[in-house]
Amino acid sequence: MAFDYKKEYKDLYQPKRMPAIVTVPAMRFVAVDGVGDPNEEGGDYAKAMQLLYGISFTIKMNKKSNNPDEHIDGYFDYTVPPLEGLWSMEKGVPGVDYTRKTDFYWTSMIRLPEFVTDEVFAWAKASFASKHPEVDINRAYLFDFDEGVVAQVMHKGPYDDEPATVTILDGYARSQGYGLDFSDARRHHEIYLSDPRRAKPENLKTIIRHPVVKVG
Structure with a gap:
C-alpha cells in the first residue's frame, strides 16, 4: 500500500x-511563487500547477525507473499529497480580499516525502525540464516550512x-x-x-x- x-x-x-x-x-515542499487571479484561464497559476505536479510525479514515479543511477535512497511508494497555498494581498499585509483576486500574492506548494534531499530535488527538476523545455523550471524551489x-x-x-x-x-x-x-x-x-x-x-x-x- x-x-x-x-x-x-x-x-x-x-x-x-x-x-x-x-x-x-x-515539512518540505516543492513551491512556486506568483501573483494574480488563480482562476485565469492559462494564466500564471496554471503554469505553476504544471511545475508542481510535474516535479511531484517525477519523484513518485522514480520507482519505475530502469536506470540504477536514478534510484532514490530511502524511497517508499506514496500518494502525492494535496495541493496547498499561502495567500496574501501583498507582502506584509495579512489576510486576503476575495473581491480582489488579481491582486493575490501566492505560494503554491505540494508536500514532499522525507527522502527528498536537495540532490533528489535537483534531479527531479532536471528530469522534468528535459521532457518539458517550455517550462520555466527555475521557478520551482525547495521550501522548508x-x-x-x-x-x-x-x-x-x-x-x-x-x-x-x-x-x-x-x-x-x-x-x-x-x-x-x-x-x-x-x-x-x-x-x-x-x-x-x-x-x-x-x-x-x-x-x-x-x-x-x-x-x-
Missing part, C-alpha cells in the same frame, strides 16, 4: 468542521464562501486566548482536498489555517 499522508496524519489533513488549535511540524501553532478548520463549499468560515475560525482562536500572528512568513494557508474540475462547488473541501500566538 502506498503511504498516504492524509490518512496517516488525520489531525492535519482531516480536521472536523469545528475549529481547533494544532501545532504543525516542519515550519508552520508552528495555527488555528485550523475545514471549509466545505465554494472558495468564495470562505470569508464566513474565516470569521468563525478567527473568533474561535480569540476565544481560546490566541491572537492572529500574520507575517511575510506566516500567511493565510489553504489545503485543497477536492479537485474543483470534478467536484461540485458545494462539495469542495478546503482546510483553512491561520497562524496564531498565545496572548495574555
Whole structure:
C-alpha cells in the first residue's frame, strides 16, 4: 500500500468542521511563487500547477525507473499529497480580499516525502525540464516550512464562501486566548482536498489555517 499522508496524519489533513488549535511540524515542499487571479484561464497559476505536479510525479514515479543511477535512497511508494497555498494581498499585509483576486500574492506548494534531499530535488527538476523545455523550471524551489501553532478548520463549499468560515475560525482562536500572528512568513494557508474540475462547488473541501500566538 502506498503511504498516504492524509490518512496517516488525520489531525492535519482531516480536521472536523469545528475549529481547533494544532501545532504543525516542519515539512518540505516543492513551491512556486506568483501573483494574480488563480482562476485565469492559462494564466500564471496554471503554469505553476504544471511545475508542481510535474516535479511531484517525477519523484513518485522514480520507482519505475530502469536506470540504477536514478534510484532514490530511502524511497517508499506514496500518494502525492494535496495541493496547498499561502495567500496574501501583498507582502506584509495579512489576510486576503476575495473581491480582489488579481491582486493575490501566492505560494503554491505540494508536500514532499522525507527522502527528498536537495540532490533528489535537483534531479527531479532536471528530469522534468528535459521532457518539458517550455517550462520555466527555475521557478520551482525547495521550501522548508515550519508552520508552528495555527488555528485550523475545514471549509466545505465554494472558495468564495470562505470569508464566513474565516470569521468563525478567527473568533474561535480569540476565544481560546490566541491572537492572529500574520507575517511575510506566516500567511493565510489553504489545503485543497477536492479537485474543483470534478467536484461540485458545494462539495469542495478546503482546510483553512491561520497562524496564531498565545496572548495574555
